[in-house]
Amino acid sequence: MKIRYLTTACLMGSLMSIFLLVSCSGGGGKADEDTTAIKEEEKVTLQACPTFDENSAYNFVKAQVDFGPRVPNTASHRKCGDYLISQLKNFGWDTLAQNFDAIAYNGTVLKSRNIIGVFNPKATTRILLAAHWDTRPFNDKEVEDSTQFKPIDGANDGASGVGILLEIARVVGQAKNKPSVGIDIIFFDSEDYGHPENFKGDWKPDLWCLGAQHWAKNPHQANYTAYYGILLDMVGARGATFYREGQSMKFAPKIVNQVWQIANQLGYINFFKFQNSPEITDDHVYVNQLAKIPMIDIIEYAPTNPSYFGDYHHTSKDNMELIDAKTLKAVGQTVLQTLYNESAQ
Numbered sequence: 001m002k003i004r005y006l007t008t009a010c011l012m013g014s015l016m017s018i019f020l021l022v023s024c025s026g027g028g029g030k031a032d033e034d035t036t037a038i039k040e041e042e043k044v045t046l047q048a049c050p051t052f053d054e055n056s057a058y059n060f061v062k063a064q065v066d067f068g069p070r071v072p073n074t075a076s077h078r079k080c081g082d083y084l085i086s087q088l089k090n091f092g093w094d095t096l097a098q099n100f101d102a103i104a105y106n107g108t109v110l111k112s113r114n115i116i117g118v119f120n121p122k123a124t125t126r127i128l129l130a131a132h133w134d135t136r137p138f139n140d141k142e143v144e145d146s147t148q149f150k151p152i153d154g155a156n157d158g159a160s161g162v163g164i165l166l167e168i169a170r171v172v173g174q175a176k177n178k179p180s181v182g183i184d185i186i187f188f189d190s191e192d193y194g195h196p197e198n199f200k201g202d203w204k205p206d207l208w209c210l211g212a213q214h215w216a217k218n219p220h221q222a223n224y225t226a227y228y229g230i231l232l233d234m235v236g237a238r239g240a241t242f243y244r245e246g247q248s249m250k251f252a253p254k255i256v257n258q259v260w261q262i263a264n265q266l267g268y269i270n271f272f273k274f275q276n277s278p279e280i281t282d283d284h285v286y287v288n289q290l291a292k293i294p295m296i297d298i299i300e301y302a303p304t305n306p307s308y309f310g311d312y313h314h315t316s317k318d319n320m321e322l323i324d325a326k327t328l329k330a331v332g333q334t335v336l337q338t339l340y341n342e343s344a345q
Helices: 014-025 054-066 075-090 155-174 210-217 246-251 253-265 283-289 325-343
Strands: 094-103 109-119 126-132 182-188 228-233 242-245 272-277 295-299
Touching: 054 075, 054 155, 054 325, 075 094, 075 109, 075 155, 094 210, 109 155, 109 210, 126 155, 126 210, 126 283, 126 325, 155 182, 155 228, 155 325, 182 210, 210 283, 228 253, 228 283, 228 325, 242 246, 242 253, 242 295, 246 253, 246 272, 246 283, 246 295, 253 272, 253 295, 253 325, 283 295
Parallel strands: 126 182, 126 228, 228 295, 242 272
Antiparallel strands: 094 109, 109 182
16 A cells, blocks of 8 residues: 655646645545544444454465565566465355556556455345555665665555455355355455655656556446445554544445444454544545445554554565554454444345
8 A cells, every 4th residue: 555655746736736635635644633432322233243363364464475575577476366366266256367457657567467256246235345465566665766676575565455355255255154245355456556755757647556446447247336345455563543534434434434333342442443534545546436336445544653654664664573463353353244244234
């Protein structure tokens, strides 16, 4: 995931500044001061739900990192993609790959692959779950000299969300009490290949989230729609907190509050904060705008850090030492419970 590197771009001509205003605001600011939890009468009845295994999710995160940085056009990227497909198939999900060429900020053609798992394909009520599986091709928040750039492990920025969704796919596939709703898991590719921190070239819009943009314009099934979607991004760091992200509150506030309420009732209030964070441009924005599916983003927000995220972001510190099974558990059990609550509707 990316904080949008638009500080310089926002200083360009006045028209461009106006156009970028929303995206620029997503890169900083503070959370609002509303710390009031949802009222007692708005509590939901938690339905019977399987247990999310955080240690299994941790192993799925590690398995991705062990391939090396999953940068498009590399062997590590191809091998990890094959692994993700095989895991979804092993868990009994219908699986397909959406191959496409994406054009990076510098004109590089990225051989890309959105990976899609489908559970209960005949169900008309569907929930979309997503995360990106590629990794940042350079540690540009760590060094400024492009000759020194190195790709990052992306243990949190990419692998954590995928690891949680793989564990959900495993649990759902093996559960005796399967959810009645349809579930679609999409691992978006070429999300994090945006321009580097010190980019000197011409700024162009929509340089990030290339896999989400492609899928939203070309869904894997004609006329595909979902009741709503949940995007996971940077959901495994030790001590992470998740605020109600601004774009999510704009597009799907009821879904945000529903998920946060479930997290609260499960005992994860130290992770899921009843406060709003600034808007961020992530995959969910394109799913909302292009595919017209209300999607929320569960994404880490560090309110004391002016760059939005933790200091590991887009550096070599984004490795397995950062990942905490407790955080994976809080997010994974919350999302799994949300699916089973939908089945009872």
